[in-house]
Amino acid sequence: MKRMLFLLFVLTCSIHSIAQSFKDGRNTPACTACEQLFKSKPKEVQFGIRINPDGAIVFLTNNTDFFNKLFTAPGDAITVDLVRKSQYNCDKPLPARTIPKGEFLTPVYLSQLRNKMKKENDGRIAIELGKVPAHLQKEELEGNLVVIKNGVICHYMNFVNIERSLWELLPMGxxxxxxxxxxxxxxxxxxxxxxxxxxxxxxxxxxxxxxxxxxxxxxxxxxxxxxxxxxxxxxxxxxxxxxxxxxxxxxxxxxxxxxxxxxxxxxxxxxxxxxxxxxxxxxxxxxxxxxxxxxxxxxxxxxxxxxxxxxxxxxxxxxxxxxxxxxxxxNNDLENVTSEVLISKFKKALEEKDKKTASAVQREVFDRIADNRLAGNYLDKLEIPHTKENLFLLNNQETYRYQLNPTNEDAIIEKLEGLLKLDPTDKKVLYNICSLTFNVWKSDSGYIASADFLKEINTLAKLGIPSSLVKRMLINYHIVYSEQTYRRFNYAAKDESIGYILDNYEDLQLTDEETMALAKYLAWYSRRNDAIDLLQDRVKRIDVNEDVLFYYINLHLFTPEIFKVPELRTVVLNAISINRPRFCKFFNSTGNGGASFQLLDAEALWGLYCEYCR
Missing domain, CATH: 3.30.1330.60 (OmpA-like domain)
Structure with a gap:
């Protein structure tokens, strides 16, 4: 048994030393073609390294075409540089920026890469490269991607985690x-x-x-x-x-x-x-x-x-x-009226064609259901004749039903389309149909033709819907449409939609939350500088939303040296004042909710971390 363990140890050390022996060939003729390929890489192409809870180390990409252009020869390989957070100790000097920063895994060559390739549920390609070595299993780790071509290291990259969002639409009401x-x-x-x-x-x-x-x-x-x-x-x-x-x-x-x-x-x-x-x-x-x-x-x-x-x-x-x-x-002066009296008030208002009182009763019943003071089916007791003169109240009723149970857009849209038979030009009903259609269309691009939907949205302005609401819808249209064209690899159309959003969002009075939703959308498509510009003025205000403040900092972590700039340092100190633990969490590993502890290689962030987080 001892002899077997010794042989295993020798074999492990031998493999480890082979992995460590690759020289850095960047900026040499051996890597010219690889470097040019990365420079021409579309910003939509993404890579990543994930360390699973079971210790599996996985390479990820969202584009097999670029992968096949990059890895062409039998000697092409991927390895991972495993870096420990414990290397960053405030009581010691910053670790040297060498390659490897930590420890290399045994390389996985092209034939193995293709054999291990699997497609994940989100469409990304995943390739397991190995397991975390036993002596590192208790460490907080990050994996850096190492591309080997012509027997040398031709590309080396670490990753900064940034929160991004694809489908978060602007609220339309x-x-x-x-x-x-x-x-x-x-x-x-x-x-x-x-x-x-x-x-x-x-x-x-x-x-x-x-x-x-x-x-x-x-x-x-x-x-x-x-x-x-x-x-x-x-x-x-x-x-x-x-x-x-x-x-x-x-x-x-x-x-x-x-x-x-x-x-x-x-x-x-x-x-x-x-x-x-x-x-x-x-x-x-x-x-x-x-x-x-x-x-x-x-x-x-x-x-x-x-x-x-x-x-x-x-x-x-x-x-x-x-x-x-x-x-x-x-206020509607109905707060102290009993539920039974509300029903009789509603019936009387209908008889007297008093829409204002009838509408106030509807809203009071809705508020009580929303506050769990009435049963969810109490709205059904407000019976409304299906006539054109009651269309206003019928639309209220369907809107309240959906707001109380916002799950089945198809059913509500069908009921609203039925109301249009009473008046095909009712602007509120048409607006509500368009608003609800978004949630269906974003998950089913075939639900409605994009050109037809765009026409319906533009029609709302002609019917008297405020231009600010129509523009919100148009921005949401392009948020969804950009992803549909992206999935069809029509990057030009996707960029055109992003351009529309950037040209028009300033016309709207966006809340901090809405502005951040747009910033996350831009970050999804690697438009980080546009996302920063979007948030720039917000973070200078003392009443800035905490999430916006921290997201703005997160976006700047891709260029950590900029934290030396006094204006950005002021933003960081404001964030620390509001929520110090949240700031310090940036320096957890990417797999532990952080942006990356390797950001501490930047002296400005190292100083802030050691002052406020140690």
Whole structure:
């Protein structure tokens, strides 16, 4: 037994040393053809290395044609450089950038590559290259792709993980009495308002009298708040922990004060942060700009100086505030009416042809079902004669049914098409049909011809649907159509659709979430610079959505040296202030939810990591 183990050890070492012996042939004549091929590679062609939970190391690609152009000779091979996160230790110098950075697997040559080739469910080609060696199985690892041609290394690449999204469409809403918008939490709203409340240095409690001028100025009377999101900011001096506690007290006090103007409970989300974004922006070009490159703890230490703090107080006082977003619906004076009385009110409204009251009853019943205060089939008790004069109410009814159970678009579309027999030109019904068609069309390109669907969308503008809503639909049309043409390898048509989106999105008032959805779409097609441009202005605002902020950083991780730039460092410090663990997670392995720990090869990121994440 001992002799067999010894022979196995010798054999393993022998194979390992062979794998390590390949020389770097990049930028030599032996690799000229390979390098030119990679330079001409379409951006749509992608590679990857995946390490499965069972230790299998897998090469991935989405394009067999390019694979066959790259690997042509029997001696062509792939190996993987296995790199350990433990190589990056803040108490030691950065590891040298050598090849291999870690340990090579035994190469897999062309004949084996073709024999092991399998197609995965998402259409990608997968080739298992080997297993993680026993001595590395407890390590956090990443695999770098190594292409061998003519007996030398001709291409070497590591990977940065970036979240991308193909089918995330811009919200279009559905028309009932008004356009219904759905928050990601599932609640509905008609309007969204945003405003800012400054915090005096010593004030932490707000009452109804403090809020009354704001309440009146926003004309909230006659409406009810369905949700309120508060982002409370502290100026950067003082203890971070105490700053956060103070901001939470202030924010909770504002919620309590507004609650006094409304019977139903106002759901609220509160997040707190120190206002580093505006601090760095406001000291730019002043005598205090020398604070900018310093680490945050050092800046706080210097601000303990009462003299410096007094000099900066005119700046700091502007940074103590809350940015509040509220989502509202109109009141309908039916909140305290019993469910039985609602039915009789609806019947009476129909008899008197009082569409306003009938519509208000429909909405109240919908709200109660959505809040689980009524059974899901209660809408059926609101019986509506199938006539043209009731088309408005019939459309409401189908819209509410779908919003309560948004699963079967086909069935709702069929019912709405039945309503068109009452009036083929009803713009709300036609809009709803187009809006619902997207979810079917994106999974079944044969559901409707692309040219016919485009014509139906453009017709909406002629019927009086606001141009901003039509343009949203057109952008969504091109999001879906670009993927359909991409799958047919019609890259020119795909790029034309992307061009339309880039030329037209600025005409819309997009939320942070919607802007990020577009950025993920652009990243899907390797349009990273366009995605960065899309988010550029958003991340400079203190009320930027946290997901947008971190996605913007993620996009820049492809060029890590840029983190030396002061403007980007400010963005990073804002992200760390809002959610430090999330920032540090970027430096997990690609298989462990991170972007890549090999990003730490860049000194700027290494410094940030060792300061905030070790």
């Amino acid at each position: 559905l028309f009932a009495d008004t356009l219904m918008n759905r928050k990601t939490s599932g609640s509905f709203y008609a309007r969204k308002l945003q405003f800012t409340i400054p915090f005096p240095k010593s004030k932490s409690v707000y009452n109804a009298a403090d809020i009354k001028p704001l309440y009146d100025s926003l004309q909230l009377a006659g409406n009810h708040i369905t949700q309120m999101d508060i982002r409370a900011y502290a100026s950067v001096e003082g203890s971070t922990e105490l700053n956060f506690q103070l901001q939470e007290q202030r924010a909770a006090s504002i919620v309590k004060a507004l609650q006094q103007y409304q019977v139903s409970k106002i759901p609220g989300n509160i997040t707190t942060a120190e206002n580093w974004v505006e601090f760095f922006d406001d000291i730019k070009g002043t005598a205090f700009e020398n604070l900018t490159p310093l680490p945050q703890p050092e800046i706080k230490k210097r601000l303990q100086d009462k003299g410096l703090q007094a000099q900066l107080e005119p700046v700091l006082k502007e940074h103590r505030k809350a940015v509040i977003t509220i989502y509202i619906n109109r």
